[in-house]
Amino acid sequence: MSDNQNLLAEQRRALILDEVRRRGGVRVNELTRKLNVSDMTVRRDLDALARQGVIEKVHGGAVPVVEASTHEPGFEAKSALELTAKEDIARAAAALVQPGSAIALSGGTTTFALAHHLVDVPELTVVTNSTRVADVFHTARQTAGAGGQRSGSPVVVLTGGVRTPSDSLVGPVADQAIRSLHFDVLFLGVHGISVEAGLSTPNIAEAETNRRFMRSARRVVVVADHTKWGTVGLSSFATLDAIDTLVTDSGLSEETRAEIAEHVPGLLVADRATSGSVPGNG
Incomplete structure (x- = not known):
């Protein structure tokens, strides 16, 4: 299958x-009319989404998978989902980073993707509570050669704390470290985002650590693919109005984008087809 065909399939799904x-659920015949594709194509798409664990197939259609609000998938499980969307979001978010700035990256697979785009930004100071994100910068420094750290390469500060299933460090130790720092920009990954619940996570300790991150940042940028919309974790830690910018992918419907724009000053919709990001608002 060609790259264009893969992209079309991902967009359709x-x-x-x-x-x-x-x-709350759709029927196959409704999707065939809406998408103007065959019954077989829709069923293949539903099979693919069911394998990802994001829908449940039922007779004649599909319904969303409702997970417990305390369920927290591991890093490896999450990293295999929405790869194209996360890469598009990471590329768009990286364009917001200025050389010489102090930034924070929270845990998550989207911030992990973003870190790969930041290893060559000069004079960065990066604070993170993600062991995976820290490893990205460490590996880049190691592969640069035996001469040690390159001139101008990012300085990385890894907080301490208790490790979560998604390889983030949270709890009082992390909170204390973050409390004394100040960042130009925080790039925040989230488990779920909605108008009613705001930003949420299944981990109560992570919710508090994220609050600390947000209090220490001059600007808060949330990086979240379209599948996070409508998901609600056990603990909410911020409202949508606390976000300065949301960077997401083109999988969000126009209706959802309009709803977000009522609460978030800046909306960047990353779009691989245009090799950049399309400003959705602000």
Whole structure:
């Protein structure tokens, strides 16, 4: 299958997932009419989404998978999902980083993708509570050669704390470290995002650590693919109004984008087809 065909399939499945979550379920015949594709194509898309664990197939259609609000997938499980969307978001978010700035990266697979785009930004100071993110910068420094740290390469500060299933460090030790620091920009990954619940996570300790991150940042940028919309974790830690910018992918419907724009000053919709990011608002 060609890259264009892969992209079309991913876009179509993103639209299907958005429809399932927004309406609470869809029928195959409704999707064939809406997407103007064959019954067989829709069923293949539903099979693919079911394998990802984001929908449940039922007779004649599909319904969303409702996970417990305390369920926290491991890093490896999450890293295999929405790879194209996360890469697009990472590329768009990296363009917001200025050389010489102090930034923070929270834990998560999208911030992990973002870190790969920041290893060559000069004179950065990076604070993170993600062991995976820290490893990205460490590996880049190691592969640069035996001469040690390159001139101008990022300085990385890894907080301490208790490790979560997604390889983030949280709890009082992390909170104390973050409390005394100040960042130009925080790039924040989230488990779930919605108008009602705001930003949420299944881990109560992580919720407090994220609050500390946000209090220490001059600007808060949330990086979240379209599948996070409508997901609600056990603990909410911020409202949508606390976000300065949301960087997401083109899988969000126009209706959802308009709803977000009512609460978030800046909305960047990353779009691989245009090799950049399209400003959705602000």
